Amino acid sequence: MNFFRHRPLALLAPALLVAVAGCSTADDGATAAVPGPDAKTAKTCRELHRVLPHKLDGRGRDDPRPRSAYTAGWGNPAIILRCGVVRPPKMVDPKVAEGGDPDAVAGEVNGVDWLMEKQGDGTWRFTTANRTAYVQVSLVKGMSAEDEGTAVLTELAGPVRKAIPKGIASMR
Numbered sequence: 001m002n003f004f005r006h007r008p009l010a011l012l013a014p015a016l017l018v019a020v021a022g023c024s025t026a027d028d029g030a031t032a033a034v035p036g037p038d039a040k041t042a043k044t045c046r047e048l049h050r051v052l053p054h055k056l057d058g059r060g061r062d063d064p065r066p067r068s069a070y071t072a073g074w075g076n077p078a079i080i081l082r083c084g085v086v087r088p089p090k091m092v093d094p095k096v097a098e099g100g101d102p103d104a105v106a107g108e109v110n111g112v113d114w115l116m117e118k119q120g121d122g123t124w125r126f127t128t129a130n131r132t133a134y135v136q137v138s139l140v141k142g143m144s145a146e147d148e149g150t151a152v153l154t155e156l157a158g159p160v161r162k163a164i165p166k167g168i169a170s171m172r
Contacts, residue, residue, distance in 0.1 A: 030078035032064035032071045037084025038170055041133045045070050045083035048135065048163035052081070057151050077140045079152060085136045087169065088127050091115050109150065110157035116145055124149055128160060132167040135160060 037045055049069045054061045059075030072081040090104040099105070103118040106129065113129040124145040128135040137156065139149055 029062065030064040030073050030076070030080060031066075032073065032080045032082060034066060034068040035070050035082050035084035035086075037070065037133065041084045041170055042070070044133045044164055045135075048083050048133075048159060051159040051163050053155060053159065056155055057148060075140065079140055079143075080138045081156070082136045082138075083133055083164075085127065085134045087134055088115060088117065088136075090117055091127065091129060109153040110161075112153070112157045112160050114153060116149070118145070126153060128164065130166055130168075131160065131164040132169055133164050134169050135164060 035045075046069045049072065052061075052072050056074040056079060059079065062073050062076060062078060064071050064073045064078060064080055070083050073079065090101065105116045107114055107116055112131070114126045115129055117125045117127070119125055121141065123141050124139045124143065126137045126139075126149065135156075137152060139145070139152065143149060143152075
């Protein structure tokens with residue numbers, strides 16, 4: 001029996017195991033769709049990215065995949081921030097402005113105006129208003145808009161005021 005004839009297969013098995021392990025999808029990191037802002041908004045969003053906090057509501061920074069200057073995340077499961085998103089349809093809905101939509105409320109937190117929308121799965125999404133770029137923050141399922149949402153928006157107000165000037169965002 002030729003021992004060397006079977007040896008290449010024995011060496012191939014560990015290499016194959018390493019390759020398969022490297023392709024594992026067991027990574028629990030968050031993912032987020034990356035916005036595609038215009039050049040002016042992109043510059044503003046990159047500035048926001050530079051001034052975002054390392055901790056938010058006691059959660060450590062853990063940016064979602066794919067990595068981008070237009071997204072940020074904190075905790076696991078993650079609170080997700082996206083900068084340069086399109087204007088939400090409810091932002092121009094007269095029912096929201098008049099307080100007639102229970103799933104969308106306009107409000108202000110520390111000098112930043114927000115549209116607060118309850119999503120179909122019960123989570124909350126907040127989008128800045130009256131700023132030159134739309135910034136969207138999505139809470140983790142189970143976080144309330146009144147308690148944790150207020151804390152999150154309070155902590156983000158300073159960076160948003162610093163990086164995103166007041167004004168009208170692109171209508172995209």
